[in-house]
Amino acid sequence: MSEQTQSSQTRPSLVKRALSAHAAIGLLAGALLYLVCVTGTIAVLHEEFQLAEQPGAPRLEAIAPASVQRAIASALASEAGQPLTTHLYVQLPTTTRPLATVRTDSQALQLDAQGRAVQPEAKGWSQFLLALHYSLNLPGLIGVTVVGVLGVMMLALALSGVIALPRIFRDAFRLRARSGGGLALADWHNRLSVWTLPFTLAIALTGAVLGLASVALYAIAVDGYGGDMEQVYAPLFGDESVPDDRPAPLPDVAAALGYMAAHYPAVEPTYVVLHDPLTAGQYVQVVGLPPQELIFGEYYIFDGAGDFLGPVGLADGEIGQQIAASNYNLHFGNFAGLVSKLAYVLLGTVLSAICATGTYIWLGKRRRRGIDEPRLCAAWGAVVWGTPVLLVGTFIQRMLAGPDAPFAIAFWSGLATLVLFALVRPMPEQLAKVLRWALLPTSILALALVVAS
Amino acid sequence: MLMQVQIMLASSAAAGGVGVLRYAWARKQRSQALNAIGWGLFLLAAVLAGTGAGAWGVSVAAVWAMLAVLVLLGQAALSAPLGKPAKLRPGPEAPAAGQVWDLGRRSLTFALVVPLCLAVAIGLGLATWRVMLLAGAGEAAAIVAGLFMVPLGWMLLACSVLMAASRKRQWGLLLGSAIPGIAVAIAGMSR
Numbered sequence: 001m002s003e004q005t006q007s008s009q010t011r012p013s014l015v016k017r018a019l020s021a022h023a024a025i026g027l028l029a030g031a032l033l034y035l036v037c038v039t040g041t042i043a044v045l046h047e048e049f050q051l052a053e054q055p056g057a058p059r060l061e062a063i064a065p066a067s068v069q070r071a072i073a074s075a076l077a078s079e080a081g082q083p084l085t086t087h088l089y090v091q092l093p094t095t096t097r098p099l100a101t102v103r104t105d106s107q108a109l110q111l112d113a114q115g116r117a118v119q120p121e122a123k124g125w126s127q128f129l130l131a132l133h134y135s136l137n138l139p140g141l142i143g144v145t146v147v148g149v150l151g152v153m154m155l156a157l158a159l160s161g162v163i164a165l166p167r168i169f170r171d172a173f174r175l176r177a178r179s180g181g182g183l184a185l186a187d188w189h190n191r192l193s194v195w196t197l198p199f200t201l202a203i204a205l206t207g208a209v210l211g212l213a214s215v216a217l218y219a220i221a222v223d224g225y226g227g228d229m230e231q232v233y234a235p236l237f238g239d240e241s242v243p244d245d246r247p248a249p250l251p252d253v254a255a256a257l258g259y260m261a262a263h264y265p266a267v268e269p270t271y272v273v274l275h276d277p278l279t280a281g282q283y284v285q286v287v288g289l290p291p292q293e294l295i296f297g298e299y300y301i302f303d304g305a306g307d308f309l310g311p312v313g314l315a316d317g318e319i320g321q322q323i324a325a326s327n328y329n330l331h332f333g334n335f336a337g338l339v340s341k342l343a344y345v346l347l348g349t350v351l352s353a354i355c356a357t358g359t360y361i362w363l364g365k366r367r368r369r370g371i372d373e374p375r376l377c378a379a380w381g382a383v384v385w386g387t388p389v390l391l392v393g394t395f396i397q398r399m400l401a402g403p404d405a406p407f408a409i410a411f412w413s414g415l416a417t418l419v420l421f422a423l424v425r426p427m428p429e430q431l432a433k434v435l436r437w438a439l440l441p442t443s444i445l446a447l448a449l450v451v452a453s
Numbered sequence: 454m455l456m457q458v459q460i461m462l463a464s465s466a467a468a469g470g471v472g473v474l475r476y477a478w479a480r481k482q483r484s485q486a487l488n489a490i491g492w493g494l495f496l497l498a499a500v501l502a503g504t505g506a507g508a509w510g511v512s513v514a515a516v517w518a519m520l521a522v523l524v525l526l527g528q529a530a531l532s533a534p535l536g537k538p539a540k541l542r543p544g545p546e547a548p549a550a551g552q553v554w555d556l557g558r559r560s561l562t563f564a565l566v567v568p569l570c571l572a573v574a575i576g577l578g579l580a581t582w583r584v585m586l587l588a589g590a591g592e593a594a595a596i597v598a599g600l601f602m603v604p605l606g607w608m609l610l611a612c613s614v615l616m617a618a619s620r621k622r623q624w625g626l627l628l629g630s631a632i633p634g635i636a637v638a639i640a641g642m643s644r
Contacts, residue, residue: 152604152607155605159608159609160612172474178530178533191526191529196519202512205604205605213600216578219575219578220582224582235593236597294507318594319591320597324597340512347519347523
């Protein structure tokens with residue numbers, strides 16, 4: 001048998017098997033994957049939503065080192081008599097998040113330019129959104145791992161999808177957008193999938209790595225480090241110091257920030273982290289972002305007196321450290337300011353549409369085989385259109401009922417109700433239409449509430 | 454300044470590569486020269502961005518290329534002629550009317566693809582970490598390589614298992630891929 005004949009006989013079989021695998025994975029993970037895509041797309045702008053949630057918090061271009069020192073002293077003094085906080089974080093104002101915030105184990109406060117606490121941090125909805133994306137609101141590591149599994153499923157969908165498209169280059173721009181019979185939907189799905197493949201692979205792989213890190217690193221810890229996870233993290237992100245509970249004076253954070261300004265003027269400090277403050281084992285980390293780097297930041301370490309001990313090496317240390325530290329910004333799209341964020345919002349919307357159309361294509365194929373699934377079709381429409389409507393709805397809830405409203409309960413009970421309704425009263429087109437139309441007025445209302453606040 | 458110019462050139466080359474390929478693939482006759490120019494512009498973009506600003510530069514150029522694609526796809530959608538409803542094939546993944554769901558077989562497939570493939574992928578991650586250390590790689594590089602191997606290995610295994618022609622072949626794939634992890638486990642027990 002000639003090679004050509006062999007190829008023509010094996011190719012359809014390979015394509016068919018790839019399509020079957022693609023459909024199986026899509027059906028297994030479809031709804032949750034869509035939810036993670038939509039929430040991830042919106043979460044790209046989580047800093048902007050934090051600003052919208054806290055209109056009264058002072059907008060700062062910068063905060064003086066002395067003010068940071070004052071804020072730390074006040075926060076620790078306010079907890080006198082309580083167990084010492086293990087970590088204290090000061091989030092410094094940046095161009096994309098012009099807020100200064102001090103956080104301990106038990107409180108979070110917004111600061112003014114003098115370092116005075118102005119109001120408690122009130123970003124309940126932004127946190128809900130991030131938790132929904134990171135962990136589907138499931139507890140602890142379970143949710144994070146489930147989302148990591150979804151990242152792997154997205155990778156597998158991308159691979160099987162590429163194998164299932166034998167004319168991937170010839171049809172690269174073939175878009176019969178106004179054809180009927182499912183052709184337009186299939187073309188949109190295929191063309192968008194192919195051309196956004198770098199984005200899909202980047203966010204799926206980084207998401208899968210972040211989500212499965214605990215499982216994978218635990219295995220490495222058990223095999224090579226006696227089960228001690230800290231020893232696995234240390235080569236990547238640096239050691240935690242040896243605890244020494246003897247009392248010590250407040251660390252000189254102002255000196256550390258002064259050193260950064262003098263010796264690393266191009267680096268934008270984003271966080272100050274105090275480990276074991278007011279103990280002899282305390283030390284200070286300044287997290288700073290060097291320009292044009294993919295990493296989330298470099299850790300600059302100072303002792304309690306504010307003396308510089310050195311960087312950890314995330315920016316220019318071992319390649320493994322650089323890769324590990326680059327995972328976050330590549331996933332969240334905040335590596336080039338607002339431009340990359342808006343690009344990620346657009347590409348994330350496209351990816352969500354790819355997820356949504358995939359299941360519609362499968363349902364269409366079943367219909368053409370004579371299996372009409374009005375209940376499944378209605379339920380899928382409820383997920384596709386109900387998810388954004390409910391997210392906007394919970395944002396309205398935030399603006400009207402405050403940052404402590406039960407957003408997760410509202411979202412999940414709303415989605416369950418919509419899906420149940422769709423299954424009990426299957427009117428796929430009507431339900432999708434109602435939800436689609438509901439998206440516009442709810443979005444306008446949410447925007448109006450932001451403007452009014 | 455030089456770096457910013459490089460990034461601008463790289464982004465332009467990436468977007469330009471998309472445009473050239475769009476033009477090349479829309480022609481009735483394929484042109485190897487145009488194809489080469491299109492792919493060459495991608496390569497040029499990667500080199501310029503990579504040498505100018507490393508991974509950050511490549512990410513920025515890739516984003517511009519994808520945005521250029523979305524513009525071209527939008528244009529293709531707007532200019533698409535109104536087509537007749539096409540009769541699409543049902544596709545192999547949709548069961549025929551009356552075909553049973555065969556839950557037992559599908560549950561076993563799920564067990565193979567999700568928990569078993571994960572377990573094998575973790576074994577591959579451990580083996581990668583060990584091999585990297587033996588090869589003299591730094592500790593951080595070895596850990597990160599092991600970390601990335603878990604989702605990548607799982608992806609490849611999941612696709613391979615789902616695309617395997619028979620159950621026997623699926624088990625063969627899993628058992629074969631499990632060998633590195635089993636070797637690491639045995640070596641660990643003997644330490």
